[in-house]
Amino acid sequence: MRFIITLLLFCVFSGFSQEKFEREFRISLEEVPLKAQNFIKQCKFDKKVKWYMEESQDGKAIEAKSYKNSYKYSVEFDIKGNVLDVEKKIKWKQIEPSIRKNIENSLKNEFEKFTIRKIQVQWKSDEQTLKGLINGDKEYKIDTLYEIVLKGRKTQSTSLYEVLINPDGTIVKQLKFAPSNSLNLEF
Amino acid sequence: MKKGLVFLVLVLFVVSVNGQTSFTSGWLPKVVVSAKTSSTTKWVNSIEAREVFYEDEFAFSHSLVDVSSIFSIKSDVNKSFNVGYIIRFKDDDIIHRTVQHFNLVQSFDALKLGHRFGFEQFFESGAKPQYRTRYRASLEKALSGDKVDVKEWYVKLSNEYLWQFNEEDLEVRLSPYLGYQLSKKDKLEFGLDYRLGKLLDTPKKNSLWFRTTWYISL
Numbered sequence: 188m189r190f191i192i193t194l195l196l197f198c199v200f201s202g203f204s205q206e207k208f209e210r211e212f213r214i215s216l217e218e219v220p221l222k223a224q225n226f227i228k229q230c231k232f233d234k235k236v237k238w239y240m241e242e243s244q245d246g247k248a249i250e251a252k253s254y255k256n257s258y259k260y261s262v263e264f265d266i267k268g269n270v271l272d273v274e275k276k277i278k279w280k281q282i283e284p285s286i287r288k289n290i291e292n293s294l295k296n297e298f299e300k301f302t303i304r305k306i307q308v309q310w311k312s313d314e315q316t317l318k319g320l321i322n323g324d325k326e327y328k329i330d331t332l333y334e335i336v337l338k339g340r341k342t343q344s345t346s347l348y349e350v351l352i353n354p355d356g357t358i359v360k361q362l363k364f365a366p367s368n369s370l371n372l373e374f
Numbered sequence: 375m376k377k378g379l380v381f382l383v384l385v386l387f388v389v390s391v392n393g394q395t396s397f398t399s400g401w402l403p404k405v406v407v408s409a410k411t412s413s414t415t416k417w418v419n420s421i422e423a424r425e426v427f428y429e430d431e432f433a434f435s436h437s438l439v440d441v442s443s444i445f446s447i448k449s450d451v452n453k454s455f456n457v458g459y460i461i462r463f464k465d466d467d468i469i470h471r472t473v474q475h476f477n478l479v480q481s482f483d484a485l486k487l488g489h490r491f492g493f494e495q496f497f498e499s500g501a502k503p504q505y506r507t508r509y510r511a512s513l514e515k516a517l518s519g520d521k522v523d524v525k526e527w528y529v530k531l532s533n534e535y536l537w538q539f540n541e542e543d544l545e546v547r548l549s550p551y552l553g554y555q556l557s558k559k560d561k562l563e564f565g566l567d568y569r570l571g572k573l574l575d576t577p578k579k580n581s582l583w584f585r586t587t588w589y590i591s592l
Binding site for chain 1: 406408413418420444446450451452454456475477479481483486488490512514518519520521523524526530553561563587589591
């Protein structure tokens with residue numbers, strides 16, 4: 188019994204702050220399920236939509252990337268074409284001051300020092316709501332999660348992290364980036 | 375952008391060749407092996423040869439071999455200081471070189487931009503020490519997705535400026551490469567390395583090399 192509890196605790200903690208693994212490659216429109224294609228058509232993006240297959244620690248997914256009103260969007264689907272979530276790249280100052288404060292306090296507790304590199308809002312909801320949010324329809328309002336890429340210092344070691352955090356500052360998920368190999372840019 | 379770049383390379387090439395008295399071409403094979411020595415340090419060794427195919431006329435010759443050993447200290451997620459030693463075997467001569475480089479690699483959504491600032495000192499018996507400084511910017515772009523994954527191709531474009539203090543000579547290098555990530559631990563690059571030397575002087579010195587580099591991380 189003790190062994191099972193220890194094993195469970197190990198799995199929970201290692202899952203909370205594991206290393207980020209992600210492989211992404213371009214796919215053609217023909218490889219995208221019709222359901223996903225139809226969803227994207229109704230979003231009326233301003234620029235060409237690029238399609239990717241993404242393999243990560245969470246499994247396989249299809250991702251569409253494009254722009255609308257100068258914001259970069261990523262829409263993630265499962266391999267059957269069901270929409271999973273929508274991410275929109277924003278700037279730190281575009282976050283409501285009270286939420287900014289919560290996020291800042293939470294990150295200060297988690298890291299000795301940090302610098303934010305990229306912020307995306309993440310929406311998870313039904314198809315209709317996500318379409319409405321992308322199209323700027325004000326009648327749709329849902330809880331937003333913030334996906335933040337930051338350079339953080341913990342126990343004397345600095346790394347890149349991806350932190351998923353909710354508006355009250357609770358960290359939902361934290362992934363450490365594997366160090367990127369730039370040997371060919373240095374030597 | 376690609377068309378513009380090809381045009382720029384051609385213009386640079388034609389302009390320099392027209393006013394030239396020296397043109398050299400050949401192959402630069404190189405192997406770079408990096409071994410991690412701690413979480414913030416690595417030891418990087420390389421060997422590079424220079425095989426000349428053309429030197430004002432077609433002539434095949436083995437020109438030189440450079441062997442280097444560099445110790446790299448990571449000062450931040452994307453910054454490192456490198457100090458090392460390079461020995462050059464050229465005909466019967468041996469040239470010793472000490473190097474100090476600072477690297478900064480910036481990552482953007484779908485691009486990586488590397489900056490290298492360097493100081494180098496050359497020592498050869500019977501000659502005065504020579505001093506050189508250099509700056510190189512390298513841009514890397516994955517050809518599939520936002521970052522380079524295993525079994526994927528990428529392009530790399532480098533532009534470097536070298537200033538030789540003793541001879542007051544400026545050299546510019548422009549290098550487009552095609553790269554392939556063979557595995558998590560190694561990648562292969564091949565492309566052209568165009569060098570225009572004695573830029574503030576006449577006659578100018580220019581060379582065009584076909585370069586192949588195999589990067590291995592142990």
